[in-house]
Amino acid sequence: MNVLGIDFGERYIGCAISTTKTKLPFALKVIDTKLSNIVESLTSIIDSYEVTKIVIGYPIGLNNNETRMSNLVDIFINEILTPNFGLDVIKVDERMTSTLITKSKKDRIDDISAIQILETYLNNV
Numbered sequence: 001m002n003v004l005g006i007d008f009g010e011r012y013i014g015c016a017i018s019t020t021k022t023k024l025p026f027a028l029k030v031i032d033t034k035l036s037n038i039v040e041s042l043t044s045i046i047d048s049y050e051v052t053k054i055v056i057g058y059p060i061g062l063n064n065n066e067t068r069m070s071n072l073v074d075i076f077i078n079e080i081l082t083p084n085f086g087l088d089v090i091k092v093d094e095r096m097t098s099t100l101i102t103k104s105k106k107d108r109i110d111d112i113s114a115i116q117i118l119e120t121y122l123n124n125v
Contacts, residue, residue, distance in 0.1 A: 002049050004042075005118030006056040007094070007110045008073050013038065014110025016118050017049050025118040027111035039084050046085060054087050057094030057117040092121045 005025060007014035011033055018025040031041045045051065056077065059069040077089050094117050 001053060002051050003053045003055055003118060003121070004045060004049070004051045005114040005121070006054060007113035007117055008056055008069075008076055009110060010072065012110045013041075014112070014114035015042075015045055016111055016114035017045070017051070018118050018122060019049060025115045025122065027115055030110045038080060042080075042085070046087070051087065054081060054085070054089045055092055055118055055121040056081070056089060057113065058091035060093050060095060062095065090121060092117050094120075 002017065002019045003025075005016040005018070007016075013031040013033060015028040015031065016025045017028050028045060029041075031038060056073060058073055059067050061067045061070075073091070077091075081087070081089050094113070
């Protein structure tokens with residue numbers, strides 16, 4: 001089973017992959033939505049790695065309520081992922097994944113966050 005991990009952001013989308021061969025997730029890329037076509041970029045990844053499932057970080061507030069970003073992730077799933085790829089999409093609680101990795105605001109760590117989201121999923125399957 002090859003699984004694509006996604007850390008969704010309004011501007012940047014981090015991508016990581018776990019394949020049957022590697023077992024361990026690794027970072028792929030950060031998609032800049034202002035510079036790249038999201039569907040084309042994801043299609044390339046999904047086709048290249050023969051992805052069978054997508055895991056996406058779901059930002060739940062510290063009070064366990066959905067947030068503005070939760071709603072944006074739902075829209076992304078319903079308008080981009082499901083209609084274009086037809087793969088199972090699993091939401092994974094991503095609270096504080098980015099803060100656990102780095103506190104730097106300059107470094108793009110979305111792909112590293114996608115690894116952590118993917119690891120969370122794989123550890124619970």
